[in-house]
Amino acid sequence: MNDKSHDPNQMTGAAMIVRALIDHGVTDIFGYPGGAVLPIYDEIFQQSEVQHILVRHEQGAGHAAEGYARSTGKPGVALVTSGPGATNMVTPLTDALMDSIPLVCISGQVPTHLIGNDAFQECDTVGITRPCTKHNWLVRDVNDLAKVLHEAFYVATTGRPGPVLVDVPKDVQFATGTYHPPRKSDVHRSYAPRVKGDATQIRKAVALLATAKRPVIYSGGGVINSGPEATKLLRELVEVTGFPITSTLMGLGAYPASGKNWLGMLGMHGTYEANMTMHDCDVMLCVGARFDDRITGRVDAFSPGSKKIHIDIDPSSINKNIRVDVPIIGDCGNVLGDILQVFKAEAKRPDIKAWWQQIAQWRARNSLYYKKSNDVILPQHAIQSLFEATRGRDTYITTEVGQHQMWAAQFYGFEEPHRWMTSGGLGTMGYGLPAAVGVQVAHPDSLVIDIAGDASVQMTMQEMSTAVQYELPIKIFILNNQYMGMVRQWQQLLHGNRLSHSYSEAMPDFVKLAEAYGGVGFQVHKPGDLDGAIQEMISVKRPVLFDCRVASLENCFPMIPSGKAHNEMLLPEQANDEATAKAFAGGKALV
Amino acid sequence: MNQPASAYFIEERHDPNETHTLSVLVQNEPGVLARVIGLFSGRGYNIESLTVSETESQKHLSRITIVTTGTPMVIEQIKHQLDRMIPVYRVVDMTLTKRSIERELAMVKVRGLGEHRVEALRLADAFRARVIDATTESFVFEITGNTDKINQYIDLMRPLGLVEVSRTGVAAIGRGPEGM
Incomplete structure (x- = not known):
């Protein structure tokens, strides 16, 4: 019989999209309707397996999907219309590419016969998003749609994860074709990420680790992306070897902040002990990090005396900025498992007592020191209070970008992976609030806090409305210093304290703003009121804007100054006006 | 500074x-x-x-x-x-x-009369360039070779009335029986 009307796999393109989402286990998507996606929205309306969260701006959909992905390990999904819908997704797609977040974006496109005609709400979506996705597709035939959707999920979630985009013209959404469930042949034969590390390289790595006198483990977001097994193995490796461990911004939580081998974060605003350990080590094991410029500082003075082992699933991360001695291409979890196995079978834990004594001296410098006040809330103190109040709770933290983000990384102790969502690579102000929306959707009963700055939070404030609509009790904890703090800090240190456009005049009343959205507002000025207000904030089961008024001119230290190496950090107690001026003299090109 | x-x-x-x-x-x-x-x-x-x-x-x-x-x-x-x-x-x-062959093809248009025309033909012969179009006052030569050879040929044609050049860019293939 040729009658296809009873074939359950015959369906419209729009129905295929919803079916593919279900087949890939997607339960929540973030989106915004528009002309070119109406057929898909019509399908969404007629089913109940996929919940759609209506955002207030497409950028919010993208960051929410990122927060969802980062906190669950599953891909985040966003649905946007053609033209402005797609261009508004460029920031989240780029953000996800930089931070290796699996994101599947489905965009509507004008009908195929209008493509290239400057039609209403037309833009070259695949052209615009080509450099900001891991891969993208324009689907011109409904019979290719199922294959492309399955491939999109595969590409987004395997190898080095990243964002993908599938652009679907409206006539393809209406057309009827044949759907098929995911199968292996859906994927390009040319795409085969390497998972298992080379055995010879692994032996070389173990030999270096076993003979190290001053070792350090430097871990990154790749460990978290690799999944829970990688985190477990990393912790076991630290336990078995007894080595000190530091992490990038993206890697926080893979090793617990309360762990005895933890040095704190490294890099530009990392701890003194982490950066000194990196600088003076003789063997460095880099796991799933990429020697980014905020980490290395001056590259020709970066850890000059060490042998470097680098585990990364992406070959292009190796030898990009820093030459390494033992590159191992593969999945962090897989390679760590092999290293551990070989180490336990053939090697003995080296004696590094002297090294730990040295590290203890660096630790004693107390590089995160700040002077508390009884009159004004110090931002560091606010984060510490928040940390103490939420310790032991089921908490997820997101951030915006700037000083508050660095203070959060320095003062909030992360014990588990997937609990810390921040825009690392792209540094997207406005990331944290919509990301918190996404996290709360994934974890409805958890405490989700966006540690925010007063400037960043205004970039995506409209998503408060989303939080209210879906009863997502996110807590927006604003460290309000009335400046773009990090911009101001750099202007002070590098541009003769000429504070060009870094002061936000006409700041909104965040309490009234919260109320206007239907949320709850708090404002705190006095250190003495802080703990009580935080407790109250936590107990409120509605979206909150918490306006925490902090010292307006506080700077974020320690800091690696202009063109300096890791061992030339500026510590807070040294950061008087004279020392700061000297450290930044001439501003000889900053890290 | x-x-x-x-x-x-x-x-x-x-x-x-x-x-x-x-x-x-x-x-x-x-x-x-x-x-x-x-x-x-x-x-x-x-x-x-x-x-x-x-x-x-x-x-x-x-x-x-x-x-x-x-x-x-x-x-x-x-x-x-x-x-x-x-x-x-x-x-x-x-x-x-270190086992590859690189070639590109160029079409070179030269305009001239008298001795210049003869010289162009002579050089074309030496470089194994072929005449693929001719008028009483011009030639189009086709030349294949590595980039250096083509650059050299074009330089020689310049004083003889070079008008324009169209080049394919480099194509390369490995020597020996194996494919890439």
Whole structure:
């Protein structure tokens, strides 16, 4: 019989999209309707397996999907219309590419016969998003749609994860074709990420680790992306070897902040002990990090005396900025498992007592020191209070970008992976609030806090409305210093304290703003009121804007100054006006 | 003089540049060339020459030959960045194999009379260039060879009335029985 009307796999393109989402286990998507996606929205309306969260701006959909992905390990999904819908997704797609977040974006496109005609709400979506996705597709035939959707999920979630985009013209959404469930042949034969590390390289790595006198483990977001097994193995490796461990911004939580081998974060605003350990080590094991410029500082003075082992699933991360001695291409979890196995079978834990004594001296410098006040809330103190109040709770933290983000990384102790969502690579102000929306959707009963700055939070404030609509009790904890703090800090240190456009005049009343959205507002000025207000904030089961008024001119230290190496950090107690001026003299090109 | 204060570490690289020829086997699908070119422009790599054509139509495979310059670290990056693109099957550095043949084709238009015409023909003969179009006052020569040979030929044609040149760019293939 040729009658296809009873074939359950015959369906419209729009129905295929919803079916593919279900087949890939997607339960929540973030989106915004528009002309070119109406057929898909019509399908969404007629089913109940996929919940759609209506955002207030497409950028919010993208960051929410990122927060969802980062906190669950599953891909985040966003649905946007053609033209402005797609261009508004460029920031989240780029953000996800930089931070290796699996994101599947489905965009509507004008009908195929209008493509290239400057039609209403037309833009070259695949052209615009080509450099900001891991891969993208324009689907011109409904019979290719199922294959492309399955491939999109595969590409987004395997190898080095990243964002993908599938652009679907409206006539393809209406057309009827044949759907098929995911199968292996859906994927390009040319795409085969390497998972298992080379055995010879692994032996070389173990030999270096076993003979190290001053070792350090430097871990990154790749460990978290690799999944829970990688985190477990990393912790076991630290336990078995007894080595000190530091992490990038993206890697926080893979090793617990309360762990005895933890040095704190490294890099530009990392701890003194982490950066000194990196600088003076003789063997460095880099796991799933990429020697980014905020980490290395001056590259020709970066850890000059060490042998470097680098585990990364992406070959292009190796030898990009820093030459390494033992590159191992593969999945962090897989390679760590092999290293551990070989180490336990053939090697003995080296004696590094002297090294730990040295590290203890660096630790004693107390590089995160700040002077508390009884009159004004110090931002560091606010984060510490928040940390103490939420310790032991089921908490997820997101951030915006700037000083508050660095203070959060320095003062909030992360014990588990997937609990810390921040825009690392792209540094997207406005990331944290919509990301918190996404996290709360994934974890409805958890405490989700966006540690925010007063400037960043205004970039995506409209998503408060989303939080209210879906009863997502996110807590927006604003460290309000009335400046773009990090911009101001750099202007002070590098541009003769000429504070060009870094002061936000006409700041909104965040309490009234919260109320206007239907949320709850708090404002705190006095250190003495802080703990009580935080407790109250936590107990409120509605979206909150918490306006925490902090010292307006506080700077974020320690800091690696202009063109300096890791061992030339500026510590807070040294950061008087004279020392700061000297450290930044001439501003000889900053890290 | 002090360098300007900057958010980034400004470093001058002094490694010498090298020229490499890369052969890239790709799935022939819409946008694949744009991806490759976008990678080069987006990351600031050089393209000295680029040729592309479908080479196995049954399998929808195209072969892109790129001549690029950069420090050894940059060349290594370019290869890895190309290799991780989804539709890219293989990237071979023909320069590193040291067993490759490179050719390009040029069509060279020369306009002139009398002794210049005779001299152009004589040189064409010496370079094994063929005449593919002629009028009483012009020739179009077709010449095949490596880039140096073609550059040399064009330089020789200049005083003889060179009008214009169209070049294909470099195509490369490995010696011996094995394919890439």
